Amino acid sequence: xxxxxxxxxxxxxxxxxxxxxxxxxxxxxxxxxxxxxxxxxxxxxxxxxxxxxxxxx
Amino acid sequence: xxxxxxxxxxxxxxxxxxxxxxxxxxxxxxxxxxxxxxxxxxxxxxxxxxxxxxxxxxxxxxxxxxxxxxxxxxxxxxxxxxxxxxxxxxxxxxxxxxxxxxxxxxxxxxxxxxxxxxxxxxxxxxxxxxxxxxxxxxxxxxxxxxxxxxxxxxxxxxxxxxxxxxxxxxxxxxxxxxxxxxxxxxxxxxxxxxxxxxxxxxxxxxxxxxxxxxxxxxxxxxxxxxxxxxxxxxxxxxxxxxxxxxxxxxxxxxxxxxxxxxxxxxxxxxxxxxxxxxxxxxxxxxxxxxxxxxxxxxxxxxxxxxxxxxxxxxxxxxxxxxxxxxxxxxxxxxxxxxxxxxxxxxxxxxxxxxxxxxxxxxxxxxxxxxxxxxxxxxxxxxxxxxxxxxxxxxxxxxxxx
Numbered sequence: 001x002x003x004x005x006x007x008x009x010x011x012x013x014x015x016x017x018x019x020x021x022x023x024x025x026x027x028x029x030x031x032x033x034x035x036x037x038x039x040x041x042x043x044x045x046x047x048x049x050x051x052x053x054x055x056x057x
Numbered sequence: 058x059x060x061x062x063x064x065x066x067x068x069x070x071x072x073x074x075x076x077x078x079x080x081x082x083x084x085x086x087x088x089x090x091x092x093x094x095x096x097x098x099x100x101x102x103x104x105x106x107x108x109x110x111x112x113x114x115x116x117x118x119x120x121x122x123x124x125x126x127x128x129x130x131x132x133x134x135x136x137x138x139x140x141x142x143x144x145x146x147x148x149x150x151x152x153x154x155x156x157x158x159x160x161x162x163x164x165x166x167x168x169x170x171x172x173x174x175x176x177x178x179x180x181x182x183x184x185x186x187x188x189x190x191x192x193x194x195x196x197x198x199x200x201x202x203x204x205x206x207x208x209x210x211x212x213x214x215x216x217x218x219x220x221x222x223x224x225x226x227x228x229x230x231x232x233x234x235x236x237x238x239x240x241x242x243x244x245x246x247x248x249x250x251x252x253x254x255x256x257x258x259x260x261x262x263x264x265x266x267x268x269x270x271x272x273x274x275x276x277x278x279x280x281x282x283x284x285x286x287x288x289x290x291x292x293x294x295x296x297x298x299x300x301x302x303x304x305x306x307x308x309x310x311x312x313x314x315x316x317x318x319x320x321x322x323x324x325x326x327x328x329x330x331x332x333x334x335x336x337x338x339x340x341x342x343x344x345x346x347x348x349x350x351x352x353x354x355x356x357x358x359x360x361x362x363x364x365x366x367x368x369x370x371x372x373x374x375x376x377x378x379x380x381x382x383x384x385x386x387x388x389x390x391x392x393x394x395x396x397x398x399x400x401x402x403x404x405x406x407x408x409x410x411x412x413x414x415x416x417x418x419x420x421x422x423x424x425x426x427x428x429x430x431x432x433x434x435x436x437x438x439x440x441x442x443x444x445x446x447x448x449x450x451x452x453x454x455x456x457x458x
Contacts, residue, residue, distance in 0.1 A: 013325070015243050018221075018236065049300055
């Protein structure tokens with residue numbers, strides 16, 4: 001399962017985007033999207049400064 | 058600038074990213090006569106701020122910046138470093154009352170860098186995202202973009218990736234893949250009002266309070282400061298976030314007893330070695346996207362600006378010669394590496410070492426350094442002090458000092 005983004009918590013900072021090893025996360029203007037390229041490594045979940053990403057490990 | 062669906066714009070240079078390095082590359086390229094367009098995906102250059110905002114002033118002449126006061130929030134005369142047990146090292150420069158650095162207003166700073174570029178003739182488009190690179194016969198010849206719901210193309214002789222930590226351009230160009238989690242700091246910061254810290258100093262708290270990184274308190278005026286931290290991603294196990302670590306630090310210290318958080322900032326920064334390759338046919342990378350953030354401090358502005366000036370000047374030469382191939386772009390690669398790379402590697406080695414130190418060692422080192430009376434606020438000066446007292450800590454890279 002790829003992680004889910006809680007957009008109530010997400011600050012759109014891009015920490016997960018730059019951390020993602022397979023470039024599967026995209027920063028949109030008011031949201032973050034994770035594509036099906038997600039390798040389910042969980043690094044973005046760790047990198048999130050505010051725990052807005054859940055699951056995915 | 059108005060664009061319609063399917064438009065094709067023609068420029069010499071398209072810069073992806075309207076941060077300080079993007080604008081500064083544009084500024085120096087435009088000065089050499091290049092037609093330059095800068096794309097910024099956000100609706101406002103400089104906002105939202107993702108920065109601790111502390112910056113030195115040693116680079117102003119090189120970058121031809123004459124008025125730093127318009128983006129200065131608070132002048133700083135020195136730094137205080139705190140070990141986990143509370144040992145303190147104060148570093149002040151004895152330079153006739155001069156400030157050694159400032160805490161800036163990044164949103165104003167970024168807009169000023171853009172203003173300087175615009176005055177040299179660069180064009181800007183905000184709320185405009187790059188969607189991908191246009192390739193023709195192996196050369197990168199522009200970008201696909203989207204602005205206000207319209208898809209369009211910009212055809213150019215050279216593309217500049219100035220799109221920061223989360224650079225898409227660098228990945229699209231195949232210049233690098235993932236960064237090691239050891240080399241990523243994930244950061245969280247509050248602007249705290251009604252706190253008690255000496256506003257003439259920047260404050261750094263070392264040790265396990267921020268694993269692999271540090272806590273900063275950068276004053277924005279009397280009783281108000283950016284209070285933040287960075288933590289190495291590989292040290293996080295998912296049980297605590299950077300925000301949790303910062304909340305714990307703040308509630309543990311009496312200086313914040315009456316404090317109120319009036320904003321929140323999140324972000325990440327690479328503390329990696331510089332990218333092995335920052336050019337390809339028709340494309341260069343600058344700034345955080347080229348991984349030139351200082352690995353020891355996490356500061357990206359100064360290296361980025363120095364590199365951006367070189368980028369802009371080389372682009373001028375490219376246009377003059379009509380050469381945009383990777384072989385010609387080695388001029389850029391060589392010039393910025395000659396200027397910045399030794400110190401980047403030294404500080405990378407220092408960071409790698411600092412990350413292995415336990416709290417007791419930080420206590421010991423800060424204590425020993427405070428006796429030395431350091432008078433220069435730089436990573437190099439601190440490392441030389443450490444070398445004097447604890448040469449074994451520096452042994453692996455002593456030849457880089």
